[in-house]
Amino acid sequence: MQRYIGLMSGTSLDGIDAALVSFDDFGTPWLEATHGEELPAELRRILWQLCHQNEVAFADLAYAEEAFSQCQAHAVEVLLEHRSLSPDQITAIGSHGQTIEHAPYGHDGGPAYTLQLDNPSRLAELTGCCVVADFRRRDLAAGGQAAPLAPIFHQAVFSQHGNWRAVLNLGGFANLTLLPPSEASSSALGFDTGPANALLDAWHERHRKGRFDADGAWAAGGHVDQALLARLLSEPFFHLPPPRSTGRELFHLDWLQRSLSGDESPQDVQATLAELTAVSIAMGLKMASEQMDAPPQLELIPCGGGARNRDLLRRLSNQLPDANLLDSESLGWPADWLEAAAFAWLARQRLLEHPGNLPTVTGAAGPRVLGGVYAS
Structure with a gap:
């Protein structure tokens, strides 16, 4: 050993x-x-x-x-x-x-x-x-x-015979690994989908006490500003095909500020950022699934700090109704580690x-x- x-x-x-x-x-x-x-x-x-x-x-x-x-x-x-x-x-x-x-x-x-x-x-x-x-x-x-570099590890520990799976890392930024069945000849596809905790934490820290929105409770009490969401989703990165990766160089509070009118409720902005994360993940998974001819009925394994954000997981379930969300700990790998x-x-x-x-x-x-x- x-x-x-x-x-x-x-x-x-x-x-x-x-x-x-x-x-x-x-x-x-x-x-x-x-x-x-x-x-x-x-x-x-x-x-x-x-x-x-x-x-x-x-x-x-x-x-x-x-x-x-x-x-x-x-x-x-x-x-x-x-x-x-x-x-x-x-x-x-x-x-x-x-x-x-x-x-x-x-x-x-x-x-x-x-x-x-x-x-x-x-x-x-x-x-x-x-x-x-x-x-x-x-x-x-x-x-x-x-x-991202983790997909080759995801492939090693999560690939399963007969099943399509997707591993979703919800760290500061979100990245997806789409895993074909282990018997398939094709390799995994992985890429960054966009911001996750980075913007959520930064906006929360600016307007509330504490560095993060525990369980997404503040976001859950807000309303999604659809006009703001549309402006944020117009960012070209969200429409690039894989391979793609990103970071704070693109997605930061100044980037967000450019899309704000100034009349938004801070809590509604938090809700909109959570929705942005969920929608951009769903867009990315759809793009990857079409590229690899994967079915929509697959197992999705959230991990990273955002896997403990119940509001974010609820939004993901709404955006990906055909996906079966699995707890990574039940597969031997706790989400945080x-x-x-x-x-x-x-x-x-x-x-x-x-x-x-x-x-x-x-x-x-x-x-x-x-x-x-x-x-x-």
């Missing part, structure tokens, strides 16, 4: 998810332990600034990198203590890092790029573990969008020198081994 740790910090900037994943002799993974490491307020503030400014002070970058590495190392330490393990019992850590900017289409005519704040050398030093990191840029170098587990799995792929991308998802020229290895 081998053990890997996956570390994931998403675009919501709320903390680091750490997942201890074990693999048996046949390579079958299972989730052994988890830990959520909250980011200190000052680090979160600096990371937020780094994500929203064009000029960066090197001192801020150095502070953020060191503080982030310390948080990652503490998350690893907690997992090891929880299972009474030593660092030499961990084959490797898979570190995603914190995305600062993701621009797969380039910027102002420049080259495509993606930037994750991370210091795998420092993490290896702090933990005494081998670290695999920098997963995205190899795919980008091969002409891909470097995102799937992405962190994916980077443990990707670290193992790297050490085995197996591909970590799906060209049908990212648009890369072919399968590529992802990530760099930093020995302990």
Whole structure:
């Protein structure tokens, strides 16, 4: 048996998810332990600034990198203590890092790029573990969008004989993985559908106490502004065919503000943003299903933080009446820990020198081994 740790910090900037994943002799993974490491307020503030400014002070970058590495190392330490393990019992850590900017289409005519704040050398030093990191840029170098990366893991753990399934990650942004039956010759299709928690959390934090709308209760009490929804859905991204990926560079509060008249109720805007997430997911799934000739009667597996948002799940059910929503935990993978587990799995792929991308998802020229290895 081998053990890997996956570390994931998403675009919501709320903390680091750490997942201890074990693999048996046949390579079958299972989730052994988890830990959520909250980011200190000052680090979160600096990371937020780094994500929203064009000029960066090197001192801020150095502070953020060191503080982030310390948080990652503490998350690893907690997992090891929880299972009474030593660092030499961990084959490797898979570190995603914190995305600062993701621009797969380039910027102002420049080259495509993606930037994750991370210091795998420092993490290896702090933990005494081998670290695999920098997963995205190899795919980008091969002409891909470097995102989403989780679909190849979804394919490994959720594909089922005879059944079409879709895995929906509701993080800061939503991404879909459409999985054909395991006996099919076709590969999975995955892509970003648009904003999810990123806009919902930001709007809620601007107008209410707390960083997020628990259970979507505030949104549930509002009314969808259909005219506003139509303006938001006119964004060209929603109509692009896969492969496609996005982030805060496109979808942020200033983007929302440009569509507001100023007369809207803040609660109605929250309801409209929730509806935007559900509608854009339904649009994306319809587009992918038509591309792969998939039936509308499929199993949909929500995961990520948004899988606990009952209002959002209700809206999804309304938009996708033929889909059967499954609880990912009933399939062995709790919704909150799937992405962190994916980077443990990707670290193992790297050490085995197996591909970590799906060209049908990212648009890369072919399968590529992802990530760099930093020995302990």
